[in-house]
Amino acid sequence: MLFDLPDDETLYRALLARDPRFDGQAYVCVRSTGVFCRLTCPARKPKFENCAFHRTVAACVEAGYRACLRCKPLGAAAAADPAVAALLNALEERPERRWSERDLTALGYDLATVRRSFKRHFGMTFLEMARWRRLRDGFETLSTGGRMIAAQHEAGFDSPSAFRAAFARLLGCAPGDFRADAPLKAGWIATPLGDMIAVSSATHLHLLEFVDRKALPAELRRLAAAGRGVGFGRPAPTEQAAGELDAFFAGRRARFETPLAPMGGDFSRQVWRALREIPAGQTRSYGEVARLIGRPDAVRAVARANGANQIALMIPCHRVIGADGALTGYGGGLWRKQRLIEIESAFGAAFGAAFGAASGAAPAEGAA
Template identity: 70%
Template sequence: MLFDLPDHDALYQALVDRDDRFDGQAYVCVSSTGIFCRLTCPARKPKRENCQFFGSVGECLDAGFRPCKRCHPLRPMADADPAVATLLAALEERPEHRWSEADITRFGFDLSTVRRSFKRQFGMTFLEMARQRRLREGFVALCDGARVIDAQVDAQFESPSAFRAAFARLLGRPPGSLGREGLLLADWIATPLGDMIAVSSRTELHLLEFVERKALRRELDQLQKAVKGDLGIGSAPPTEQIGAELVEFFAGRSARFQTPLAYHGSDFARAVWDQLRQIPAGQTRSYSQIAAEIGRPSATRAVARANGANQIALVVPCHRVIGADGALTGYGGGLWRKQRLLDIERQFRQVDNAASGQVLGRTSAGTRVLTGQ
């Protein structure tokens, strides 16, 4: 769970003391190096302000950090499962390789067994781990102004064509066609629940989606058409703002999002999305309740379609809508992620604030930090 760890100061002191009581229960991610370690790591201790703490290896990997080669935080998982050990070693030896199911089969492993093992240990499959590791490096390098060839090297792709193909599958366009200028700019944000793509203009956030959402490519295509292909890569003020607000959300300090939004949908869909934003964190609604609240009680199915068409995840909280029987129903980011978001939001409680109206506080002392890119 996201809120069962001690606070940052206690965890940093445990890191300094190399306290083995937290071994396997907490990990430190060091923003200055991009490495994550056990708290018992013998390496020189980083500065307090460069440390972020997570409760699982999967969260560290999702947030874009690489395992330390001194304390080997992946070793317990590898020791517990020979298949995991073999594939992690293979990935370390050939990080640039475009891993496939055929590669896993050649090692003599059952695909479904490997998939379950990696999902259980890391919250992602082996193939997802390998692909995200390579593509993230290239995306971030491009956002930082690197040339395409340099980004390809940073991403450890074996050829320019492989890098272009992977990039195009994600954004719908090769990296060379995306400059540092554009009416819309795409950027990469890493969160404890997985990597996200944010697309913003200079004044508004247009898209925020988890990178593996199946509809992402179609949504990006529609945005590109809306701006006649003028999509670039890099950060914009709304992306910086939503990144900071996501930090507050995952740290358990606030579930209020104030980043200006740009909706792309019909008047009906916009009404649904506005109503979704009225659902307090920690609460849920059914599709029929939303339909009644917008004055269209017979439009339950249309509400469900509008909910699924939302392309600004978390901020427009479509994850707070469930079936009339209490079932989670569908979620583009995956039902496991929907459940995690609802679990996170149960930790919030409403408190009165005379200066800014209702805000959301945290019921426990634990803390989580998101790595912004």
């Protein structure tokens, strides 16, 4: 049953009392600071007129607020939800299973509740997550030289046509469009914020995107056209990127040294170099980036270049926010942008300074 959100006065009294009954059921957005908190947050309480209350984390993020670093409303939310934890464990134990709504109902779950929980924590439903997990297994079979029939079975599909159709919906092309002799190779990288597709040549990384990014199919088509096709595989830059991403999400390092070859014009490359000069744990506005590259009147062009970036995290477009401090659009989803900013804030000022010094070098100018 949905939690019936009380009026703002009641929620404000709960905030002042740090009432645990409301923890995870409602969140407060503080206009004066631009952050949102659990109602049990130990921080100094804001004035009533500076508060706005929302039912979900997603609503707070979509409203442009950042998560509080003291009460960490994003931190343990997923783990604290027993249904989410149980279903994630079930998915790990049987990744090949073709999950359906009937399966969830048979296990005693309310479909609306499960859908809402997964969308809030991960930006996707459990069934979408399970389908991507199956496709990843099929993708990895193909990338290691496996045959189509083997990939189909690994992905848990009954027929080759069903596997090809699901694959095409995800990547915008069928498995047969990937060429064995292509100079660019596509590999799958799993991360705590969702699976990613990496495309590399023998020497450079050309693309790194979350698989649910809407622009991914078009980006892959452009790369294939510019680079004489894309095949399956994990060249050295992809393996290096996977290792650096593991270290990043484990909190061990914020520096990426994988050689990059982003595809774009001179202005876009200039913006992307500037993005890499923003230290981890810090953010900049579009206007600040425009001034950094010596083009203070090109704020909109900077925003377009930021949105056109197709090497996520390593060219950190998530570090660019609105002039008022609010989160702005992000191709990987605002919930990921918020979490990336949170992750990087934990590295500390010294770590961030080290990242800025080491990663400020220009991305490689190799053609895609």
